[in-house]
Amino acid sequence: MIRYTLQRLAYGFITLFLVVSLTFLLLQFMPGSPFNEEKLTEEQILIINEKYGLNDPIPVQYVNYMKKVFVGDLGLSFHYDSQEVAKLIKSRIRHTVKVGVQALLLGTFVGIFLGAIAALKKGTIWDSLTILIAILGVSIPGFVIGTLLQFGIGVELNLLPVFYEEGVVSSTVMPTIALAFFVISTCARYMRTELVEVLGTDYILLARAKGLTRAQVVYKHAIRNALIPVLTILGPLTLALLTGGTVIERVFGIPGLGLMMVESVNTNDYFVTLGVSMFYSLCFITIIIIVDILYGVIDPRIRLAGGGK
Numbered sequence: 511m512i513r514y515t516l517q518r519l520a521y522g523f524i525t526l527f528l529v530v531s532l533t534f535l536l537l538q539f540m541p542g543s544p545f546n547e548e549k550l551t552e553e554q555i556l557i558i559n560e561k562y563g564l565n566d567p568i569p570v571q572y573v574n575y576m577k578k579v580f581v582g583d584l585g586l587s588f589h590y591d592s593q594e595v596a597k598l599i600k601s602r603i604r605h606t607v608k609v610g611v612q613a614l615l616l617g618t619f620v621g622i623f624l625g626a627i628a629a630l631k632k633g634t635i636w637d638s639l640t641i642l643i644a645i646l647g648v649s650i651p652g653f654v655i656g657t658l659l660q661f662g663i664g665v666e667l668n669l670l671p672v673f674y675e676e677g678v679v680s681s682t683v684m685p686t687i688a689l690a691f692f693v694i695s696t697c698a699r700y701m702r703t704e705l706v707e708v709l710g711t712d713y714i715l716l717a718r719a720k721g722l723t724r725a726q727v728v729y730k731h732a733i734r735n736a737l738i739p740v741l742t743i744l745g746p747l748t749l750a751l752l753t754g755g756t757v758i759e760r761v762f763g764i765p766g767l768g769l770m771m772v773e774s775v776n777t778n779d780y781f782v783t784l785g786v787s788m789f790y791s792l793c794f795i796t797i798i799i800i801v802d803i804l805y806g807v808i809d810p811r812i813r814l815a816g817g818g819k
Contacts, residue, residue, distance in 0.1 A: 515803055518802045518803060519799065526788070530579065531576075533788075535568075535572075562588065584781060585780075585784070587782050588777070595782050598782065602766050603767055608682065609685050609759075612686040614693060614747065616690040616693075617690035617691070618697055618744065620694045621694040621697025621700075622740060624702075625699065625705065626701055626705055626733060626736075628641065628698065629701065629736075630728065637702075640702060644698050646695070647696070653688070653761050655691050656762060660761070663684060670683050674762045688761075688762075689751055693747055693751070697747075700740045701736060704735075708736045717731050742801070749793060749797055755768050756769070767786055770782060
């Protein structure tokens with residue numbers, strides 16, 4: 511198991527290294543400059559480039575950047591008054607996490623509830639309604655739902671703030687719903703499928719034969735077993751919310767990582783783009799490693815197939 515875990519950690523490190531390296535190289539081909547060259551003299555541009563190490567050849571810049579990354583220095587921002595990228599990420603992440611966690615909790619509970627109702631009332635209008643919601647949740651992008659909520663609830667009914675305001679809880683309601691829609695549809699589909707399958711197993715038939723009531727069979731046996739596959743998708747869904755929230759942050763003006771990522775790309779702020787990309791990659795790789803290790807713990811055949819002992 512130790513060898514299996516070390517293998518997964520090594521794969522994760524190599525993947526992160528490749529992602530950072532490729533992102534660094536690709537950013538070098540971006541058109542334009544991070545500075546307004548029309549208003550600066552050549553001497554001023556040389557001084558600014560020297561400050562950020564941009565006068566060096568690309569291989570030298572790459573080596574210098576990677577050396578800094580290994581000690582936790584992600585460089586300085588061109589756009590945000592030379593602030594440290596690591597501090598910028600730290601200051602923005604709370605907005606992204608707050609809305610993302612709310613959306614994950616809302617989407618998970620509502621999705622599981624709808625999926626359970628659809629499975630227990632299979633073939634009824636509740637089942638059809640849940641399937642319709644699941645299809646709409648997958649088909650309609652979150653930013654479209656967000657824009658519709660802004661117009662309907664924010665502008666026409668004036669019930670909630672149209673844009674995000676720090677410290678105002680009500681301003682997080684609409685972006686949370688817009689993000690949660692995809693989670694609701696995904697959890698509902700998984701829960702319905704798994705619960706329908708569990709309800710048809712011999713295990714459930716045996717429980718009924720023992721004289722247990724329908725409620726006891728459903729709540730103590732069927733739902734508990736059906737929840738296991740649903741819980742395994744929460745990791746990927748969390749990452750999808752983290753990265754997929756970029757457009758939602760733009761729509762609602764949330765000063766999170768997603769909005770900073772968009773602004774850094776638009777302004778050629780290389781180090782911020784690299785830092786946020788690295789952060790997203792690190793989150794993704796960490797989740798994948800944790801899931802791989804858990805799979806190895808649950809099923810020894812997986813770690814043996816992967817070369818572990």
